[in-house]
Amino acid sequence: MPVQSQVDAVLAQVDAGLEQSLERLYELLRIKSISTDPAYAAECQRAADWLVSELAGLGFDAAARPTPGHPVVVGHGTDQAGPHVLFYAHYDVQPVDPVELWHSDPFEPQLKEGADGRKIIVARGASDDKGQMMTFIEACRAWKTATGTLPVKVSLMLEGEEESGGKNLPPFMEAHRDELAAADIALVCDTDMWNRQTPSITTMLRGLVADEIEITCANKDLHSGMFGNAARNPNQVLAEIIASLRAPDGSVTLPSFYDDVAEISPELKAQWASLGFDEAKFLGEVGLSVPAGEQNRSVLEMLWARPTCEINGMIGGYTGDGFKTVIPAKASAKISFRLVSGMDPAKIRAAFRKHVEERLPADCSVKFTPHGGSPAITVPSDGTHLCQALAGLSAEWNKDAVITGSGGSIPVAGDFKKILGLDTLLIGFAHVDDQIHSPNEKYDLESYHRGIRSWVRVLAALAG
Structure with missing residues (x-):
C-alpha cells in the first residue's frame, strides 16, 4: 500500500494512543538524568537503558554504547531500503536548582492548566529534550502499530551529555562514522516553532568560538595607595582590550572577521520580513529598545545571519561586600563569537588571540583557555528533504511551515556535516516560554500530541 494512503490510519493510532504515550513520557521524565553531576551517573545509565528497552520493543537493533562519560543510545531499524534518516536527541537534563522555586516535584511530571488555559506538562526535561525526543519515538511506534512497518529506514542516536558539553559525542561519531554516515539526512528535535500556530524548520545555525583570557600583571595583589599609577592594573588592560573588540557602529573589529x-x-530576506517579527516587542520584553548590533540590519538578520562578539563574564579584583582598595594581579574574561556559514572557527580564534596579544602592555602576559568551537551550518533552501519536510509540517498544522534561522548553536548539527557529511533538518515543537533550564520547565500538551502527528507526516513525506 502506498505510504501516503496509510497516513490517516497512523494519525488515528496517535490520537487513540495519546494517554499511553503520555505515561511513557512520564516514566522517562521521572528518571533524574542530570548529566553534569556525577552523583546522577546511575540515573543517566538508567535513562539510556530505558530507551534501549523501548526501541528494542519497536523492533530496533538498539544498544547503550559506552563512552568515557554517559552512554550514547544507538538504534537501527530494519525496515525499508529507501531513504534513511538519522534522528538525534538527548536524554540528559539540566540540574533543577533552585529547587525551592519549583511549584511541584521537578521529577514527578504534572499535567496542569497554563495561565491561558492550555494544558502543559511540567517537569525537568519536559521540553528540553525528553518531550521533544519522545514525539519522534512515538511517531515510529504509531507507524509500527498501525502498519507493521516504518515508511523510511530510521536510525537514532540519543546523547547523554548534551547539557554538560557533549565532549564525548564527536569522538563517538568519528569512531562510528561508517555506521552513522549511511543515512541520507539527519533530523534533530531540539528547537522551537515560529509561533503557536506556525511550524518551522531551522536551516541556519550559528557556530561558536569561546575563549577565556586571563591577564596577569604583578606577581601578587597590590595596595592601590602604595602602588597606584606605578603598577599596571590588569582590570584596565582587560577593559581596554574588550572595548577594542567593537566599533561604534556595532561591528566587530577583528581584521578579516567578515x-x-x-x-x-533577497528571497530569504523577504520571507523573514513577512514573518511579522516585532523588533520593539522583542527588545522591550527584556527592558531594551535600541538594537546594538551592526547598523542598517534587521534584528532577525543580527540574530540569524550575522556574526557577533559577546562578553559573557569578567572577573578581577575584589568583588565581595564592602570595599577593598586593591590592584589585582590577574583579571579574566569569558568571550564568545557566534559564527555564520563560511566562517572558520580556528581562523576566528587565531584572529582574536592575535588581537589580544598585540594590545598587551609591557610587564603583562595572557593565558588563553578554549571553551569549544563549532562551525555554523546552512541547509540549502531548495533541498529535496527540506521541501518534503516542509510539506509534511504544513499538512499537519494547516498553515505553511516557514524556514527560520537560529542565533544559538547546536554543535551536533555542525558535527553531522563535518564528520558524517550529512545535512540536518532542525524540527522542533517547543515554545519560547517553555522555561528550559529554569524552574517549572514545561511542554505544551499540544506540542507533544501534534509533534507526534507532525513526525508521522514528515516521515511519510520523506518517503516520497
Whole structure:
C-alpha cells in the first residue's frame, strides 16, 4: 500500500494512543538524568537503558554504547531500503536548582492548566529534550502499530551529555562514522516553532568560538595607595582590550572577521520580513529598545545571519561586600563569537588571540583557555528533504511551515556535516516560554500530541 494512503490510519493510532504515550513520557521524565553531576551517573545509565528497552520493543537493533562519560543510545531499524534518516536527541537534563522555586516535584511530571488555559506538562526535561525526543519515538511506534512497518529506514542516536558539553559525542561519531554516515539526512528535535500556530524548520545555525583570557600583571595583589599609577592594573588592560573588540557602529573589529560572511538572498530576506517579527516587542520584553548590533540590519538578520562578539563574564579584583582598595594581579574574561556559514572557527580564534596579544602592555602576559568551537551550518533552501519536510509540517498544522534561522548553536548539527557529511533538518515543537533550564520547565500538551502527528507526516513525506 502506498505510504501516503496509510497516513490517516497512523494519525488515528496517535490520537487513540495519546494517554499511553503520555505515561511513557512520564516514566522517562521521572528518571533524574542530570548529566553534569556525577552523583546522577546511575540515573543517566538508567535513562539510556530505558530507551534501549523501548526501541528494542519497536523492533530496533538498539544498544547503550559506552563512552568515557554517559552512554550514547544507538538504534537501527530494519525496515525499508529507501531513504534513511538519522534522528538525534538527548536524554540528559539540566540540574533543577533552585529547587525551592519549583511549584511541584521537578521529577514527578504534572499535567496542569497554563495561565491561558492550555494544558502543559511540567517537569525537568519536559521540553528540553525528553518531550521533544519522545514525539519522534512515538511517531515510529504509531507507524509500527498501525502498519507493521516504518515508511523510511530510521536510525537514532540519543546523547547523554548534551547539557554538560557533549565532549564525548564527536569522538563517538568519528569512531562510528561508517555506521552513522549511511543515512541520507539527519533530523534533530531540539528547537522551537515560529509561533503557536506556525511550524518551522531551522536551516541556519550559528557556530561558536569561546575563549577565556586571563591577564596577569604583578606577581601578587597590590595596595592601590602604595602602588597606584606605578603598577599596571590588569582590570584596565582587560577593559581596554574588550572595548577594542567593537566599533561604534556595532561591528566587530577583528581584521578579516567578515571576509567569509555572505549576504542572505533577497528571497530569504523577504520571507523573514513577512514573518511579522516585532523588533520593539522583542527588545522591550527584556527592558531594551535600541538594537546594538551592526547598523542598517534587521534584528532577525543580527540574530540569524550575522556574526557577533559577546562578553559573557569578567572577573578581577575584589568583588565581595564592602570595599577593598586593591590592584589585582590577574583579571579574566569569558568571550564568545557566534559564527555564520563560511566562517572558520580556528581562523576566528587565531584572529582574536592575535588581537589580544598585540594590545598587551609591557610587564603583562595572557593565558588563553578554549571553551569549544563549532562551525555554523546552512541547509540549502531548495533541498529535496527540506521541501518534503516542509510539506509534511504544513499538512499537519494547516498553515505553511516557514524556514527560520537560529542565533544559538547546536554543535551536533555542525558535527553531522563535518564528520558524517550529512545535512540536518532542525524540527522542533517547543515554545519560547517553555522555561528550559529554569524552574517549572514545561511542554505544551499540544506540542507533544501534534509533534507526534507532525513526525508521522514528515516521515511519510520523506518517503516520497
